[in-house]
Amino acid sequence: MAERTLVERIWAEHVIEGTGEELIFIDMHLVHEITSPQAFEGLRDTGRRVRRPDLTIATADHDVPTSSRQVPLADEIGRRQLMLQIRNCREFGVELHPMNSLGQGIVHVIGPQMGLTLPGMTIVCGDSHTATHGAFGAVAFGIGTSQVEHVLATQTLRMAKPKSMLVRLDGTISPQATAKDVALAVIRAIGTDGGTGHLIEFQGPVIDRMSMEGRMTLCNMAIEAGARSGLIAPDETTFAYLEGRERAPQGADWERARAEWSTYRSAPDAVFDTVVELDLDGLGPQVTWGTNPGQTTDIDGAVPDPAALADPVAREAAVRALDYMGLRPGQRIAEIPIRTVFIGSCTNGRLEDLRAAAEVVKGHTVADGITALVVPGSEKIKRQAEAEGLHEVFTAAGFQWRNPGCSMCIAMNGDVVEPGTHAASTSNRNFEGRQGPGARTHLVSPRSAAATAISGRLAASLAD
Amino acid sequence: MDKIDSITGTAVPIDASDVDTDQIIPAVWMKRVERTGFQDGLFAKWRRDPGFVLNQPERRGATILVAGPNFGCGSSREHAPWALRDYGFKAIIAPSFADIFRNNLPNIGLVPVTLDEASCRKVMAAVTADAATPVTVDLVARTVTCTAAGVVDVPFVIEENARYRLINGKDLIDLALDFDEQIRRHEERRPFWMPRTNGQVEPAFELSGVEQ
Numbered sequence: 001m002a003e004r005t006l007v008e009r010i011w012a013e014h015v016i017e018g019t020g021e022e023l024i025f026i027d028m029h030l031v032h033e034i035t036s037p038q039a040f041e042g043l044r045d046t047g048r049r050v051r052r053p054d055l056t057i058a059t060a061d062h063d064v065p066t067s068s069r070q071v072p073l074a075d076e077i078g079r080r081q082l083m084l085q086i087r088n089c090r091e092f093g094v095e096l097h098p099m100n101s102l103g104q105g106i107v108h109v110i111g112p113q114m115g116l117t118l119p120g121m122t123i124v125c126g127d128s129h130t131a132t133h134g135a136f137g138a139v140a141f142g143i144g145t146s147q148v149e150h151v152l153a154t155q156t157l158r159m160a161k162p163k164s165m166l167v168r169l170d171g172t173i174s175p176q177a178t179a180k181d182v183a184l185a186v187i188r189a190i191g192t193d194g195g196t197g198h199l200i201e202f203q204g205p206v207i208d209r210m211s212m213e214g215r216m217t218l219c220n221m222a223i224e225a226g227a228r229s230g231l232i233a234p235d236e237t238t239f240a241y242l243e244g245r246e247r248a249p250q251g252a253d254w255e256r257a258r259a260e261w262s263t264y265r266s267a268p269d270a271v272f273d274t275v276v277e278l279d280l281d282g283l284g285p286q287v288t289w290g291t292n293p294g295q296t297t298d299i300d301g302a303v304p305d306p307a308a309l310a311d312p313v314a315r316e317a318a319v320r321a322l323d324y325m326g327l328r329p330g331q332r333i334a335e336i337p338i339r340t341v342f343i344g345s346c347t348n349g350r351l352e353d354l355r356a357a358a359e360v361v362k363g364h365t366v367a368d369g370i371t372a373l374v375v376p377g378s379e380k381i382k383r384q385a386e387a388e389g390l391h392e393v394f395t396a397a398g399f400q401w402r403n404p405g406c407s408m409c410i411a412m413n414g415d416v417v418e419p420g421t422h423a424a425s426t427s428n429r430n431f432e433g434r435q436g437p438g439a440r441t442h443l444v445s446p447r448s449a450a451a452t453a454i455s456g457r458l459a460a461s462l463a464d
Numbered sequence: 465m466d467k468i469d470s471i472t473g474t475a476v477p478i479d480a481s482d483v484d485t486d487q488i489i490p491a492v493w494m495k496r497v498e499r500t501g502f503q504d505g506l507f508a509k510w511r512r513d514p515g516f517v518l519n520q521p522e523r524r525g526a527t528i529l530v531a532g533p534n535f536g537c538g539s540s541r542e543h544a545p546w547a548l549r550d551y552g553f554k555a556i557i558a559p560s561f562a563d564i565f566r567n568n569l570p571n572i573g574l575v576p577v578t579l580d581e582a583s584c585r586k587v588m589a590a591v592t593a594d595a596a597t598p599v600t601v602d603l604v605a606r607t608v609t610c611t612a613a614g615v616v617d618v619p620f621v622i623e624e625n626a627r628y629r630l631i632n633g634k635d636l637i638d639l640a641l642d643f644d645e646q647i648r649r650h651e652e653r654r655p656f657w658m659p660r661t662n663g664q665v666e667p668a669f670e671l672s673g674v675e676q
Binding site: 014016017020021023025027028034035037038041042046048053054055056057062063077078080081084086089090093094095096097098099100101102103104115116118120121126127128141142143144145146147149150153154155156158159160162192193196197226228247248249253256257260292313316317320410411412429431432433434437 | 480481482484486487490491492494495496497498499509532533534537538539540541542543545560562563564567568571572623624625626636637639640641643646647650651654655656657658659660661662663664665666667668669
């Protein structure tokens with residue numbers, strides 16, 4: 001038998017039948033309030049049940065307000081959606097962590113937090129950033145609402161096995177750079193469609209040294225490189241994160257599971273369909289200047305000149321992006337006037353991210369004219385951060401300390417960037433209008449977002 | 465779902481690369497809980513420009529969208545295909561699609577037509593020049609024809625399973641449930657360490673006054 005990649009192994013362990021497009025079993029189905037109502041309605045219409053409620057978990061994250069959570073919510077449509085989710089979960093027997101519950105949070109934050117995300121699993125959610133869970137050596141990907149209904153009804157999906165791509169990250173990144181900067185650098189290098197059709201496995205010394213939180217950030221953004229998902233083979237870092245988590249195996253089961261998981265890695269001579277090797281030695285903090293995450297440059301650099309781009313499609317996209325962003329070629333990144341700073345999202349809303357930002361913020365004050373908010377990824381993270389006093393560091397500096405949710409990453413809960421103004425955001429997408437109509441987004445790491453809020457201009461640190 | 469052999473109709477050209485799902489339908493539309501009625505959200509932001517192609521009266525009734533490379537990138541929201549369907553589109557022709565988006569289309573009866581870039585450009589030019597230009601997507605023969613563009617019986621790419629389902633109007637869930645016995649056998653041999661959920665709706669914090 002040919003030596004296999006990790007993805008090929010996990011895939012093979014889940015195939016039920018078929019060739020080409022195969023029927024695969026889904027080990028965990030994450031559900032949120034936005035992409036599921038129509039799926040539950042479909043079940044009701046056809047008289048179907050949820051086949052495996054014990055492999056399904058729901059939370060409310062996209063719609064929930066992050067300021068006041070006084071009920072009933074002022075947002076009538078949002079309120080209707082949240083109430084319907086509670087009704088659906090009751091009716092179909094699905095575990096739900098609704099707004100104002102201790103387990104609530106961004107769906108991709110609470111899965112790993114609870115220990116529901118484990119190596120060797122297949123995990124899906126009606127959300128493209130499901131790729132986050134790949135950090136644990138799981139095959140995890142976003143699906144559409146028809147597929148949500150399909151998984152609810154059958155606990156399976158009909159899918160073609162993705163092509164395999166190895167992204168090997170060599171070198172030592174600079175001390176100021178984070179996993180977010182690595183993610184942006186990868187997309188900058190391979191493009192927003194560089195991973196199309198593939199599931200990326202990240203390997204290399206940069207990965208070996210990366211924390212679990214950082215790996216989640218990186219896998220989270222694999223989708224922004226066009227990939228179906230990203231994944232990283234489990235190692236000691238993974239096991240240290242998982243040990244003792246509520247739903248992870250305990251005691252003797254833990255030892256047995258851990259021994260099995262240690263074998264979940266690509267064979268040394270496994271053949272990948274595509275191989276990319278990037279030397280990230282000395283990589284510094286990154287920032288997006290355009291309207292897709294591939295339009296990235298060094299934060300201490302300048303806006304590139306579209307005329308210098310060889311590819312006509314990329315050139316035209318760059319011209320369009322600069323027009324939308326209101327920037328000119330050659331403009332220093334540090335000159336871009338920032339009005340909003342957002343720290344949060346499934347990309348960078350975990351405790352490690354908040355700690356990194358707080359470390360920069362401590363003892364400083366948010367610059368005049370800047371609205372800065374911190375939105376923890378989950379209620380538990382919020383409480384842990386408060387136990388560490390991080391909220392006081394932020395509020396003393398002039399940041400708003402909010403309740404957990406997707407918030408300004410998708411801007412559908414009322415948290416929006418003012419039209420035509422620039423935001424430094426730790427989220428994952430800088431598309432036109434993503435953070436509100438006319439919003440001009442610059443994706444950065446939590447450290448850079450913090451430094452930007454304090455210095456009033458795009459910056460990676462205060463020493464600049 | 466309706467069975468589809470071939471689609472012939474006029475087309476709407478969207479000549480840009482990397483058109484993302486936030487452009488196809490803004491996130492504010494995702495607050496709806498209904499399964500239909502998304503047509504007004506389609507390209508909502510761009511439609512505010514009176515000159516936008518969808519606002520041209522002669523484009524009314526078009527059933528085919530001709531798009532640039534990496535169409536549908538971004539989120540997995542099926543609201544994007546729903547908006548295209550509710551507007552009246554039946555097929556999308558592009559040199560390439562974002563994966564999730566392409567997979568979503570056949571599930572609601574839309575045909576993703578991956579056509580070589582040169583032919584795509586010709587079709588784009590022809591339908592841009594004349595809104596009345598007919599385009600045919602033949603799902604059985606797996607070809608695109610747009611005579612005015614000089615594109616005749618040019619083969620396109622589509623996953624075989626998606627094509628089978630579109631031609632036969634089959635519901636994917638019914639197809640899967642035919643394998644109930646095999647699913648059951650898989651369930652019996654899953655590893656011991658696979659996690660479970662508890663089926664409970666977690667109560668709100670005390671005094672939060674949350675509606676449940």
